[in-house]
């Protein structure tokens with residue numbers, strides 16, 4: 001049976017990729033995770049089908065030993081935050097660039113067939129035109145955006161120079177169950193969910209009019225698997241988004257409406273490195289990868305809220 005490895009597999013998106021692999025018959029999955037932002041409990045009910053390698057991706061030998069013999073690798077381990085990359089640029093750089101290089105190098109040296117890389121929509125920066133298409137010139141606005149972009153370039157170069165089939169997916173603001181809301185660097189929807197449950201007002205950075213293409217985690221995990229199988233896609237970059245965009249004000253209003261509460265948000269200063277608008281053009285991903293997002297924002301928010309309610313209140 002083929003060996004699959006998910007780096008960052010104990011994290012929010014990575015643990016969803018692990019589940020998608022198991023649901024589609026993988027049998028067993030190897031996870032590389034240093035448990036810095038990941039949790040073993042994210043893999044609780046599938047633990048018997050998972051081998052956890054508690055390895056930091058900055059440790060090349062550890063990564064190589066865990067990856068040896070794998071056919072497909074899903075590289076999701078990262079320090080995934082724009083503001084954290086500004087507050088603490090060194091670990092962010094080391095993990096997101098050096099660690100990513102280690103993963104590709106280990107893949108190339110051990111004969112991995114394909115690696116799917118979690119890139120970021122932040123690579124686009126502020127574009128004049130929406131939606132954002134893969135052919136646009138990247139304009140990273142933060143260390144994190146630059147780091148994630150470097151991972152794409154290395155994916156392409158590892159393909160052209162070393163024959164590694166690397167495919168990059170630019171994730172667009174992924175949300176859903178298991179997103180950790182406990183840090184100031186947490187994704188905004190996880191923070192919204194926690195505020196809603198605790199009856200607190202969120203703080204919106206700026207005027208709340210910035211838009212995001214919020215994408216449900218199961219859709220992204222499904223696309224990762226499709227990208228691991230599609231032909232003719234090695235060395236390429238694809239948007240992994242829904243194709244919509246909503247302001248933060250709209251989303252918070254929707255959440256209040258669904259719960260029948262009124263909690264006017266606080267507003268704070270805009271965040272450095274923040275992108276104003278984000279929306280994916282999904283044409284290439286639909287055409288080449290068979291991308292077919294299943295979850296509307298309303299449905300995704302409902303499922304996500306149900307999960308937070310049962311896990312945060314329990």
Ligand code: UD2
Pocket residue numbers: 080081082119120121122123171172173174185186187188189191202203204205206210212248271274275277278
């Ligand atoms: C970026 C990427 C995303 C992914 C992510 C990883 C863009 C457009 N998106 O997400 O694809 O790689 O990084 O972390 O670059 N905010 C508030 N209040 C809060 C928290 C956040 O107003 O308490 C705002 C924040 O200023 C931003 C928006 O909410 O405008 C989304 O922030 P986020 O941290 O959830 O994600 P973002 O857009 O930095």
